[in-house]
Amino acid sequence: MQTKRTIFPNKLLPYILLAPQLAVTLIFFIWPAMQAVKSSFEREDPFGFKTTFIWFDNYKRLFADPSYINAAGNTFVFAISVTVFSMSLSLLLAVAVNRVLRTNRLYTTLLVWPYAVAPVVVGILWWFMFNPSIGIAPYLLRGLGVSWNHRIDGSQAMLLVIIAASWKQISYNFLFFVAGLQSVPQSLTEAAAIDGAGPFKRFWTIVFPLLSPTTFFLLIVNINYAMFDTFGIIDATTAGGPAQATNILVYKVYADGFLGLNIGSSAAQSVVLMLIVIVLTAIQFRYVERRVQY
Amino acid sequence: MVENRPFLSFLTHLVLIIGVVLVAFPVYLAFVASTHGEGDFLSGLVPLWPGPHLIENYRLMLTEGISTAGAPPLWIMLSNSLIIAIIIAVGKIAISLLSAYAIVFFKFRFRLIAFWIIFITLMLPVEVRIIPTFKVVADLGLLNSYVGLTLPLIASATATFLFRQFFLTIPDELMEAARVDGAGPMKFFRDILLPLSRTNIAALFVILFIYGWVQYLWPMLVTTDSRYYTVVMGIKRLAATADAEPRWHLVMAAVTLAMLPPVLVVIFMQRLFIKGLVETEK
Numbered sequence: 001m002q003t004k005r006t007i008f009p010n011k012l013l014p015y016i017l018l019a020p021q022l023a024v025t026l027i028f029f030i031w032p033a034m035q036a037v038k039s040s041f042e043r044e045d046p047f048g049f050k051t052t053f054i055w056f057d058n059y060k061r062l063f064a065d066p067s068y069i070n071a072a073g074n075t076f077v078f079a080i081s082v083t084v085f086s087m088s089l090s091l092l093l094a095v096a097v098n099r100v101l102r103t104n105r106l107y108t109t110l111l112v113w114p115y116a117v118a119p120v121v122v123g124i125l126w127w128f129m130f131n132p133s134i135g136i137a138p139y140l141l142r143g144l145g146v147s148w149n150h151r152i153d154g155s156q157a158m159l160l161v162i163i164a165a166s167w168k169q170i171s172y173n174f175l176f177f178v179a180g181l182q183s184v185p186q187s188l189t190e191a192a193a194i195d196g197a198g199p200f201k202r203f204w205t206i207v208f209p210l211l212s213p214t215t216f217f218l219l220i221v222n223i224n225y226a227m228f229d230t231f232g233i234i235d236a237t238t239a240g241g242p243a244q245a246t247n248i249l250v251y252k253v254y255a256d257g258f259l260g261l262n263i264g265s266s267a268a269q270s271v272v273l274m275l276i277v278i279v280l281t282a283i284q285f286r287y288v289e290r291r292v293q294y
Numbered sequence: 295m296v297e298n299r300p301f302l303s304f305l306t307h308l309v310l311i312i313g314v315v316l317v318a319f320p321v322y323l324a325f326v327a328s329t330h331g332e333g334d335f336l337s338g339l340v341p342l343w344p345g346p347h348l349i350e351n352y353r354l355m356l357t358e359g360i361s362t363a364g365a366p367p368l369w370i371m372l373s374n375s376l377i378i379a380i381i382i383a384v385g386k387i388a389i390s391l392l393s394a395y396a397i398v399f400f401k402f403r404f405r406l407i408a409f410w411i412i413f414i415t416l417m418l419p420v421e422v423r424i425i426p427t428f429k430v431v432a433d434l435g436l437l438n439s440y441v442g443l444t445l446p447l448i449a450s451a452t453a454t455f456l457f458r459q460f461f462l463t464i465p466d467e468l469m470e471a472a473r474v475d476g477a478g479p480m481k482f483f484r485d486i487l488l489p490l491s492r493t494n495i496a497a498l499f500v501i502l503f504i505y506g507w508v509q510y511l512w513p514m515l516v517t518t519d520s521r522y523y524t525v526v527m528g529i530k531r532l533a534a535t536a537d538a539e540p541r542w543h544l545v546m547a548a549v550t551l552a553m554l555p556p557v558l559v560v561i562f563m564q565r566l567f568i569k570g571l572v573e574t575e576k
Contacts, residue, residue, distance in 0.1 A: 005466045008479040017396035021389040028446035032426035096309045110314045116556035118508035118526045125320040232510040250421045257425045273422045
């Protein structure tokens with residue numbers, strides 16, 4: 001690993017400098033993670049007197065559990081929808097901002113602030129808008145002949161959490177797309193224009209392919225976001241309901257462990273989630289390394 | 295722009311205006327709701343224009359809160375959020391600066407291992423290891439305390455990497471010159487490295503302040519004492535009044551107040567915010 005040509009000769013000092021970071025990491029990250037792995041292989045009797053080592057029973061039971069399979073399916077639908085929905089909207093807005101000259105700072109300011117809104121607050125905002133008794137959205141939908149009640153209808157509930165989660169992520173994707181668009185060389189689009197390519201053709205044949213590193217990066221980040229950072233949104237809008245229709249994996253870990261007090265199963269779920277994060281992070285870092293070479 | 299196409303320009307602005315409205319509308323509705331009185335929500339539709347009860351609602355929430363929902367006055371929760379967000383941001387920056395300094399400017403035995411231990415934190419978000427982490431904090435007796443609220447969140451791989459990248463770009467000559475002049479490692483750190491890192495620290499502070507402010511799951515788990523509630527988790531308690539319809543005007547006043555500080559930070563420090571966001575994610 002890279003370091004400086006000359007370094008300080010102190011032997012003890014670097015350990016002291018690293019101590020606070022390592023202490024926090026070991027106590028609050030590594031140790032709990034190891035505990036999760038350990039208790040995922042154990043079963044605790046109902047009174048908590050003794051624990052027995054049961055190999056992969058928790059995992060076997062988990063993957064045979066229809067409600068877990070259901071949560072995994074929900075997570076998949078949710079993550080893909082949020083990613084696609086939010087990224088395409090952000091790309092559209094980023095391309096638009098990139099076209100305007102004088103007002104682009106203003107538009108950027110007006111589009112980026114939702115980043116700072118807490119997920120649970122986002123959940124409450126949309127829950128309020130779609131509230132079946134007083135919300136504005138159900139009122140308008142009634143005019144179109146749609147009866148909205150996400151407390152009963154599972155697919156409507158899913159739609160609601162997707163919309164809320166996408167809304168929150170627009171500003172983030174937007175900023176990265178704008179940065180990506182600015183790094184596309186003007187000369188290329190100008191050359192294409194001289195050759196007679198219209199704006200849409202230019203976008204699809206030149207700009208969009210050159211944007212693919214940004215798009216790929218955002219793809220991973222968004223899947224990560226939808227899977228792990230949307231706990232507050234789910235908790236505030238639907239709490240996983242109705243009838244488990246919006247229960248996603250990260251919410252289920254919490255619900256099973258804290259509300260259901262099923263430690264073994266919750267620990268096994270934690271371990272599965274950790275493996276997913278590890279895979280996503282690995283993909284992200286491999287890609288970042290590649291990008292550095294260019 | 296490559297060529298002048300009036301229709302396309304019109305379309306561009308249209309898209310942007312629709313986008314801005316779409317982004318702002320839910321927040322506008324919340325604000326409007328917070329300016330109305332109790333009875334205005336009985337008609338079956340949310341009001342669309344601001345009402346006359348703005349000051350009264352906000353004063354009530356800030357000074358008294360809703361005791362029936364177990365929510366303390368908002369000013370307590372807001373100051374808790376502020377304290378926690380600042381501790382988290384400053385703490386993360388401080389320990390990351392130190393560890394990045396150790397990793398870049400020293401050679402020692404377990405350098406690579408230390409780097410990897412820090413790296414691993416990236417892969418273990420709180421949401422994934424809640425129960426064992428909760429247990430550790432409970433065993434240490436840190437429930438219902440600022441330490442318990444902040445310390446477990448303070449390790450930061452992204453901040454460490456950011457400072458590491460930045461330190462690597464600092465010319466070796468600078469350090470050699472400092473050493474020739476007789477500066478020890480801590481003097482070099484304080485008088486040369488810290489001033490050079492100023493912009494990075496500021497940009498990171500903006501991002502981490504927001505990160506600390508929006509924490510929800512963790513404060514919800516480790517606080518049962520309302521003196522330590524943060525505003526973001528307190529709101530959920532306000533809104534979740536079991537069967538009764540929530541008192542919308544008051545909930546939305548709380549929502550507006552909870553959103554305001556971090557949103558203002560983003561708007562007024564936009565340049566630093568964008569720098570921080572783009573660089574921490576690399």
